[in-house]
Amino acid sequence: MKTIEQFLESKNIRVTAMRLLIYKFLAEKQVAVTLSDIENAFEKADRTTLYRTIKTFEEKAIVHQIDDGTGINKYALCEKGCNCEIETDLHLHFHCNNCNETICLTEHKIPQIKVPDGFVSENVNLVVKGVCDKCSGQ
Ligand SMILES: [Zn+2]
Ligand SMILES: [Zn+2]
Ligand SMILES: [Zn+2]
Numbered sequence: 698m699k700t701i702e703q704f705l706e707s708k709n710i711r712v713t714a715m716r717l718l719i720y721k722f723l724a725e726k727q728v729a730v731t732l733s734d735i736e737n738a739f740e741k742a743d744r745t746t747l748y749r750t751i752k753t754f755e756e757k758a759i760v761h762q763i764d765d766g767t768g769i770n771k772y773a774l775c776e777k778g779c780n781c782e783i784e785t786d787l788h789l790h791f792h793c794n795n796c797n798e799t800i801c802l803t804e805h806k807i808p809q810i811k812v813p814d815g816f817v818s819e820n821v822n823l824v825v826k827g828v829c830d831k832c833s834g835q
Contacts, residue, residue, distance in 0.1 A: 708757045715742060719750050720759070720774075729763050729771035729790070729799040758786075764822045765792040765799045773801050784809045787821055793829035800829070 701720055702712045710716065722738055723730065735747050751772055754760040758781045763771045779786045789805040792798075807821050 705759075708759060710753060710757055710759075715739075715746055716750055716753075719747070719754075723754075723760060723772070723774045726773075727800065729765070729773040729801070731769050731771050733769075735772075761787075763790050763799055763801075763824075765790060765824050766826070767792070767797065767799075771799050773799075776803055783807060783818065783821055789823045789825055791825045791827070791829065793832055794826055795828050795832040798829060799824070 699707075701717055701724075705712050705716060705720065718739065719735065722735065732748065732751065735751065736742075736744055739747060751760065755762060755772070758775055758779050760772045761775050761779070761781050763773060765771060775781065775786070781787065784806060787807040789802040789807065791800050791802055802825070807823050810818065810821065812818050
């Protein structure tokens with residue numbers, strides 16, 4: 698069992714107290730979070746530092762960004778060994794129209810999508826919308 702410190706170092710990230718806290722915060726969440734969720738959780742922290750930390754995590758495939766159609770980007774922790782690649786890592790997300798929360802459906806990978814010649818895919822977001830288990834009461 699690797700510690701978070703070792704994990705971050707294996708991703709070539711210099712470990713700082715702030716980075717550890719943000720990682721732990723994300724790891725405890727079952728749902729994707731927005732930047733303002735992170736800001737609210739770390740009110741005393743400098744917003745630029747928070748933003749840069751998330752960007753660093755994103756570049757190193759520690760978190761992935763989710764565009765669930767609400768207009769606000771959300772972030773969720775990647776699975777172990779994720780490189781945020783289409784077909785192997787990118788997965789569907791579920792957005793609840795009632796509580797507005799978004800979760801990873803990591804079992805459902807996004808298939809390679811053939812785009813016309815001359816087009817280059819850089820990112821794919823596939824979002825299933827509906828009502829989550831908490832809201833449906835089932
Ligand atoms: Zn990833
Ligand atoms: Zn819900
Ligand atoms: Zn996800």
